[in-house]
Amino acid sequence: xxxxxxxxxxxxxTSANAIKKGLADDGxxxxxxxxxxxxxxxxxxxxxxxxxxxxxIILKQYLDxxxxxxxxxxxxxxxxxPNFDCEEIAPVRKVDEGIHVLELWHGPTSAFKDMALQILxxxxxxxxxxxxxxxxxxxxxxxxxxxxxxxxxxxxDVAGTRIIVFYPANGVSEIxxxxxxTQEGNNVEVFAVNGNFDDTQNGVKNIFNNKEIANEMLKxxxxxxxxxxxxxxxxxxxxxxxxxxxxxxLAEKAVKPGEEVNFVVPTGNFGNILxxxxxxxxxxxxxxxxxxxxxxxxxxxxxHTGVYNKNRLFKATNSPSMDILISSNLERLLFLMSDKxxxxxxxxxxxxxxxxxxxxxxxxxxxxxxxxxAGWASEEQTLGMIKSVYDKHKYLMDTHTAVAYHVYESxxxxxxxxxxxxxxxxxxxxxxxxxxVCSAVFEKEDIKDMSEFEKxxxxxxxxxxxxxxxxxxxxxxPVRFRQVCDKEEMEQVLKKILxxx
Ligand SMILES: *Cc1c(COP(=O)(O)O)cnc(C)c1O
Numbered sequence: 001x002x003x004x005x006x007x008x009x010x011x012x013x014t015s016a017n018a019i020k021k022g023l024a025d026d027g028x029x030x031x032x033x034x035x036x037x038x039x040x041x042x043x044x045x046x047x048x049x050x051x052x053x054x055x056x057i058i059l060k061q062y063l064d065x066x067x068x069x070x071x072x073x074x075x076x077x078x079x080x081x082p083n084f085d086c087e088e089i090a091p092v093r094k095v096d097e098g099i100h101v102l103e104l105w106h107g108p109t110s111a112f113k114d115m116a117l118q119i120l121x122x123x124x125x126x127x128x129x130x131x132x133x134x135x136x137x138x139x140x141x142x143x144x145x146x147x148x149x150x151x152x153x154x155x156x157d158v159a160g161t162r163i164i165v166f167y168p169a170n171g172v173s174e175i176x177x178x179x180x181x182t183q184e185g186n187n188v189e190v191f192a193v194n195g196n197f198d199d200t201q202n203g204v205k206n207i208f209n210n211k212e213i214a215n216e217m218l219k220x221x222x223x224x225x226x227x228x229x230x231x232x233x234x235x236x237x238x239x240x241x242x243x244x245x246x247x248x249x250l251a252e253k254a255v256k257p258g259e260e261v262n263f264v265v266p267t268g269n270f271g272n273i274l275x276x277x278x279x280x281x282x283x284x285x286x287x288x289x290x291x292x293x294x295x296x297x298x299x300x301x302x303x304h305t306g307v308y309n310k311n312r313l314f315k316a317t318n319s320p321s322m323d324i325l326i327s328s329n330l331e332r333l334l335f336l337m338s339d340k341x342x343x344x345x346x347x348x349x350x351x352x353x354x355x356x357x358x359x360x361x362x363x364x365x366x367x368x369x370x371x372x373x374a375g376w377a378s379e380e381q382t383l384g385m386i387k388s389v390y391d392k393h394k395y396l397m398d399t400h401t402a403v404a405y406h407v408y409e410s411x412x413x414x415x416x417x418x419x420x421x422x423x424x425x426x427x428x429x430x431x432x433x434x435x436x437v438c439s440a441v442f443e444k445e446d447i448k449d450m451s452e453f454e455k456x457x458x459x460x461x462x463x464x465x466x467x468x469x470x471x472x473x474x475x476x477x478p479v480r481f482r483q484v485c486d487k488e489e490m491e492q493v494l495k496k497i498l499x500x501x
Contacts, residue, residue: 008342
């Protein structure tokens with residue numbers, strides 16, 4: 001399987017080279033040249049397998065220049081108990097009649113980014129060796145919170161790699177910030193940026209596109225790669241859990257073989273939901289993708305109208321990992337939906353940079369609407385959803401999952417489709433956003449003046465939900481990274497860290 005750029009001006013690459021490279025030189029995203037098919041018989045057989053075996057079947061379709069043994073090694077290093085805190089790795093829980101929740105937050109950082117970032121470093125180290133490359137890989141990450149910590153955990157002390165993370169100073173939760181500033185490892189750096197996530201992401205993109213920096217790095221035997229969800233190595237492991245969720249439902253007889261299900265996905269950069277679309281294109285019986293946004297509802301408007309318009313006020317919400325105005329992975333969907341029209345993609349992406357807005361043609365929009373429904377939730381609706389699902393079903397959700405749950409209810413009202421079995425994709429452990437979760441389930445008076453960690457304790461006492469290990473001891477860990485920079489200073493900061501001034 002070879003990989004090419006969504007913008008059509010990059011030579012074809014093997015998967016190892018695509019993963020090593022991250023982003024194409026023409027600014028586009030790397031995509032597989034074809035989509036492999038998995039038949040229903042295979043899916044039924046996968047129902048009897050564990051997560052690792054299912055992963056092997058899916059991953060080898062796309063990463064066919066890795067040997068089966070290499071893939072197995074990557075899979076076994078990533079998806080193990082107690083690295084993940086449950087044997088199923090990505091369990092599916094039934095919450096209500098016809099409604100299941102796919103929990104993607106059992107990894108070391110308690111958010112779904114671990115599903116990909118626990119395995120990506122192993123793909124990358126193997127890719128370096130396989131391609132006879134001796135340069136040091138420098139991972140540069142812009143994060144709205146969860147990616148940064150998950151990437152730091154994934155890459156810490158991995159030989160031949162360094163990782164530098166930038167996060168928006170006021171765009172992450174207190175817990176997310178502490179998770180990053182206390183990060184261990186000898187090859188890690190963490191910086192706060194005065195700005196929002198898009199400023200931070202643009203700063204990182206500018207560094208990637210800076211020829212002077214690239215040349216200096218080459219001289220010093222270093223090379224950039226990206227652990228952002230633009231990297232194919234981030235996307236491909238995410239395809240696995242869509243299959244795995246369906247297999248679990250088959251095994252429990254919650255669905256019949258071939259029966260279509262809906263997936264509801266709390267969406268930011270469009271990576272998670274896009275992996276689901278690949279799964280559907282491979283043959284997984286999926287009816288609708290329900291694309292759930294918070295008040296930064298650029299994607300809702302886009303899926304309704306075909307106009308992508310990022311010219312609007314950026315809002316910091318209680319689901320900060322979805323506070324995004326430019327959803328990078330949408331470019332891959334547009335590539336698929338426009339029959340790989342790289343010229344069109346280039347024109348749209350240029351318009352996005354120049355005017356902050358582009359409009360796709362009706363044919364593309366209609367195709368998108370065949371598979372995607374879109375909606376959004378306000379902050380009050382998000383908190384209300386946490387409370388009502390907890391009160392009714394004793395199931396505790398984080399804010400991102402609650403956005404999805406709310407939009408699912410709108411979908412049912414809107415379409416009348418209450419009979420299709422539905423999987424709500426849960427992307428974070430509730431304790432990771434405990435401040436908001438507490439404000440949803442407690443009376444104001446009960447948690448007045450409490451610290452983050454007192455709140456965690458109260459929430460555990462009230463709900464009996466176990467506090468994940470990575471979060472419970474956080475207040476005891478020493479802070480290692482306190483540096484803050486302006487967005488204009490990011491290039492300078494990087495040069496200094498890498499000593500390439
Ligand atoms: C990253 C993240 C999302 C958004 O996922 P995308 O792949 O960027 O669409 C949603 N919820 C949580 C908790 C996340 O960390």
